[in-house]
Amino acid sequence: MRRLFAILTLILSLAVPAAASARESLTIGISQYPMTLNPLIDSMLSKTYVLAFTRRPITAYDASWSLTCLLCETVPTIENGLARIETLPGGKKGIAVTYVLKSDAKWGDGTPVSSADIAFTWEVGRHPRSGVSNSEIFRRITRVEIHDSRRFTLHFDRVTFDFNVVNDFRPLPAHIERSRFESAPEAYRTQTAYDQDSTNPGLYNGPYRIAGFERGSYILLVRNEYWAGQRPAFDRIQIRTIENSAAMEANLLSGGIDMIAGELGLPLEQALALEKRQGNRFSFITRPSLVYEHIDLNLSSPILADRRVRRAMLAALDREGLSRQLFDGRQPIATSMVPPLDSVFAEDLPTTKYNPAAAAALLDDAGWRIGPGGIRVNAKGEKLTLELLTTAGNRSRELVAQVIQAQLRKVGIELTLRGEPARVMFGDTVTRRKFPHLAMFAWYSSPENVPRSTLHSSQIPSAENNWSGQNYPGYANPKMDALLDAIEAETDRPHRKALWRDLQQLYAEDLPSLPLYFRADPFILPKGMSGLTPTGHQDPSPYWVEQWRWD
Template identity: 25%
Template sequence: MLTLTMAACGQQGTSTATTAPSAAPAASAAPTAAPVTRGQGGDLKILYWQPPTILNQHQATGTKDADAARLVLEPLASWNPEGKPVANGLASEIPTVANGGVSADFTTVTWKLRTGVKWSDGTAFSADDVVFTYQYMKDPKSAVTTSDYVDGIKSVVAKDANTVVVTYDKPNPFFYQFGVSGSGAILQKAQFGAFVGEKAKDAPGNLRPIGTGPYVVKDFKPGDTVLYEINPNYRDANKPFFKTVTFKGGGDAATAARAVFQTGDVDYAWNLQVEANILSPMSKASTVGELFTVYGASIERLLFNFANPDPALGDKRAEPDTKHPFLTDLAVRRALAMATDRGTMAKELYGDGLSGKSTCNLITAPPDLVSKNTDSLDVCKYDIAAANAELDKAGWVKGADGIRAKGGVKLHVLYRTTVNALRQKEQDIVKAGWKQIGVDVELASVPAGTFFTNTSPDGANHFFADVEMYTNSGDPDPTALLASGWGTENIAQKSNTWQKGNYARYSNADFDKIIADLKKETDTAKRAALVIAANDHLVKNVVIVNLINRTFATSGRAKTLKGVNPTPWDSEMWNIADWSK
């Protein structure tokens, strides 16, 4: 059944080639590889253990679909590893305030498109296709999974055949919201024009899209394999290197790891979510493949509930006007933070940097937004004695059962997360630390499907628990993450059917002020300072306890494969046109 053979050549690839964007503001590292010619290489074998089922980023149900579509459908621009846009797509340059592409008030963005680009069927690409894609995404009946990226857009207009103007309702600091990364993949108007709205799901183009990317679909068995061949109309005459691509789905993470590290059956294996103590020896012993990871803004953290989740409150349970009996006490939160051993967690469970590293910050990327003030904070250090002292000072006294209490309130914590072997071990480590400071911890775990929904009382949104744990990722601009996560106006509660993002029910005037300023500020350096201030506020006041900066991508590639340059903000396939052997 699975008869993938490897077309390997002996030499080791060491250089990492990337795109060389012409007018990109990004300082993207681009050590140029030896010039390649189109179709020089043979078949590129990619293994995704979750098989793709649809080849349209806007209808994608998962990363695997969006990644498989990325070989065909291109956005205007991509995110590079530093979180800067790169013009390797349909835009000829990246609009900035400096070059006049972005208005000074951050409301309009003017995209200049490449000229002479052709779709794979030979027809000409134009600004109309971009406008059409916006209309397609905007129609709620199209039910696109990328709809967040057209929120708050007033209009997308074609000024001429090669210029598109995006206008936002109000100043938008994240002005690359539309058009960059997979969520901005441009569809051909001629192919999808009749399939806007309810018919969007039935479009034949979802399985055989006509694109501008380096490859076209030759054969696609949904839920199994995609075969690609070179797009004869691709704009760069020397690319892509590989003549064909086999994008194989199926199996599980462990078998994928074996295929790239042990048998060498594939050139690329995606998302190797295997325990560190299994993955590490396998990749180190491999002669054919190597593991690569990329860090972004994926943070595993503990969230404290500021409202009271006591079921006795009935309808008032965990509503923002209730007050948590002990987590509203800063001393308790500080003690819990100090008794959390994130270092051990990173070392033992995440293989000391293999798939994650410890962090006290919420914002860990892009580099200029990362706070350097938190490392020295006492709440970022594991110190049981200091945690005990903190609680002693605050009047929480240990009872006969070893549990601290004050005024009849016992420090009993219900701590919930998803069902996941790794997370349950994290829970064990946290519980062991908290037990030493006289906090009684009750662990709970629910399936991810139940946890990440606004309809379940066991879900993260309802937060009918004292502490919960999961991972958050953000865009290169963290404004939305910060505002929706801890802003007063975004408190999840019954009246908004728990659809807002502030699950912690945190409300603080100082923090709201930082966010309000951040939304208005247009100066890059001042924005960075505000993001850092917001990060420090959350860490210092122990609104959250950040644990691990998890790798955004953890994949394996053949040692001979060159040009792979994963970015934490975009598809792993974002620069597949530049891959070679």
Template identity: 35%
Template sequence: MKMKKALAGALLAATVLASGGVQAQPDKSTLVVGQLQFLTNFHPLIQVNNTKRLVVNYGLRPITAYDENVVNQCVLCDQVPSLQNGLAEVVDNPDGTKGMRVRFTLKQGLSWGDGTPVTTKDVVFTHKMGSDEKIGFSNYNPWSRASSVEVVDDRTFVLVLPEVVSSFASWDQILPVHLEEPIYAANPDAESYTKQSLYNTKPTTPGLWNGSFMLTDYQIGTRLIWEPNPHWPGAKPGLSRVVLSYRDNSSALMQNLLSGEIDAVPVSPGGISFSQMLDIQGQNPDKFSYHIADGTNLERIAMNLDNPILSDVKVREALLLSIDRNAITEALFQGKQMVANGLLSNTSPYYNNGMETYSYDLEKAKALLSEAGWTPGADGICVNGKGDRLTLELATTAGNQTREQIAQVIQSQLSEACVEISTKFVPLQEYNGELARKRQFTGLIMSSIDFSPSTSPRIALGSNRVPNSENKFTGNNFSGYKSEAMDAALDKFDTALSADETKAAWTEIQSTFAQDLPMLPLYFYARAYVSVPDLTDFRQSTYDPLQNFAEEWHRH
């Protein structure tokens, strides 16, 4: 009964509100995108998360990125290296081990927004910073994979890799040496450099941006304005301005979309909820375009495994068995968001059909808690032999209606298994900083993680990716999970050079994950956007941020 009431309440909260305002005549050269969660740190390679990537990549492009067909594309380079085309090769290291040499050539005419050419000097500088443990880059495709950079000329360079890695052809953004090197020299530690970087002190400096757009204006908490980079050598952007317009909550985004104040909005995370999109689609099927595709972005609950309660795998399994994920997705998403059994969706070619999965089973959950020494107390909440209550805090980002709804539903569902949950909704800055990255949560945190095809799951599961003061709080292993078996499987993944090797490694990773449950998988976000119908060439379903291809967007 409690679960039904919670789900009913969640559905009620998602009801479309009436919208007012006068429809303005559209400016076909501008796209106003509604957003939540204003960035408090614009540096592209420090404290990286999905929210940041979906903003910064308008103006600062990675060297390569995956498109909607899971094909790695050159963004800043001429040709993607491969073993077949000879631009990548496996070589013998002096100590007898195997390494790699990977050759890239930057696009002709590539320039920063101030007209300064993008050159191999920028690559060398970025690699230097990315290898500096005092700085602590946390990008998805680490520069530290390379031991050195050999410069051939102003445009061509060779990355020397001391190990064979499957992600050898995937590399993230580079930084402008002419602007950031003096700041780095004067601020050689993570805290001071991050504060003094131009990306945070003067983010509208044209020379910080090398993509098709550059940041020209911003107001903290309110808006970001991206306009074409006049020095971009690729296709001229189809829009003269992209305005990211921020709201405090998803209901305001929805109202402003319906009233015509904004032209497009992402669907959670970072925008309206999926249930809100479904309601808008049901009532306004022809007013907007609905860009929807299967997603890989995993909504999960990380757990602080330093907590003695959560260090017991039986408790973790009981928690997962007590959450009716199918009921949640049916109630909130009409079943259109896929329940997650692990890190990969079951549509992935690497999905492990043989791994253990966990369907809702309240009685089995109660039995596991009993085995772990937790039995219901007088008020229905479990206690152990010492009289300690089975109480955990569940924190997530404030203003995200979907997460707040699900947190409340989970709170209700777990109470039926004698687990007491207190919910906490915190601003994005606090969540990504002190709470998650510095692991100052005591129980559970809910957020998403998305693995590009090139990104190693090590970032969230590796023993050496637990954020701490020694590694400048890099890595996304917020649970503090450490497993020799998982590390061995990750080693196999990181060195795989064929689809068969990758599949075999993923099989081990998923099986070990299912046994240990370092995180509780909930569901996969569908990739979804709602926009005015005249927005075309909108490659919303790319595996890396769609902003990498924003110059293709047009309004007709």
């Protein structure tokens, strides 16, 4: 009888329905593996996506594009008294903004998230050698005033229209990271516990924590027992990296993954084709977004330093035809880095049309004449040959790169193509400005997001600032710097929108990057799953993973 009971128990354990197992776990496919897990270092979207399950920033924009508190209790405003204008030494105006952390916010080892964590994070962010990606927000804070363990005031050195948006101020656990930072600030980016001790529960304060991983392959998440918010539906979430988009689709169809993240999933045209074939098996959600697909130009190249060459390249690209043929016309052509969905988009700015004749004239004027084989050469006989770098395994980008190669060839520009894994491209090549000419990728943006980190001359990464900043082209124009400063300081919305128009016009004239289009992201979910709402901006959907449910 004992043997029979044991056999029956084993049979019953093996006969658990797949649906029941699915309710306990979820496997998500994404196209990139993070180069680092430190929330302040590097700007890969895959890192932001993974950490959105495990950490909460102070504030974030929700799916309705409203600023909301995730780690704080109330969004500070002048009206509610949590923000006040103050006079700084010398008579300049600053602003003091007070936040109160949620009383039940804890790190995954049970340590409360505290004002001391905020002060420590500020120390890391403002250090000139710490290597954080967006150091500007920390440098603007002149001091952190701690009132008690949960209440603190950030004193900013200027008044800006978005003074209460501290989405990029991502708290670090001081009780874990302080010793690693203070021992050698310049080496912090390689010594952080987020990379050397990634499964330490104390690094995470969200609904999940990282419990296991295989670099380049997957990250395993389990519930954070100290999370005090709504209990998430899944015991475990595995995030699998599948860099080849064809392989990702095959994994979805075979059951290797349950869903594909819209933020880092299939290209639109591949998802549309899949929906036609498999619409009865999966739920498809496609939302236009603030994702700016573009080509960064390394302006340190003597060829690309000539604005005539940059303008010629854009005129040589049939972007409307490309969008129509590859994306069914669902991805609008970009005139600048500001998306048409954004309230500050300048509708009256002209779009550079496909005009090979104009492109040829600009190249002639720049001293590049048609040479042997139809490739242009300069007076020294040097060929007009450029390299285009993009993420390897992304079928959409590979197709776009081939189209661009053919179109530039028609006006005498020779383009060679190179692909790198995303973790290499963004973790090293682009961040350290190692790409010789062109790099094609996308920026996620938030509503009315001032592009200081990508366009201001102070944000050019270099060895001197430990590769901080995201101005990868190396663009430096005093007019652009002044516009960025003016937009941030303008609290009158109509006046600010006029400045935004000037910025977009200057961007279109200077072309530090070649605008391509704004993406529409397809989310592919298992039938019966609900609660996932695409945001359409840089604060990704997993910030609200506790709302994901099985119907």
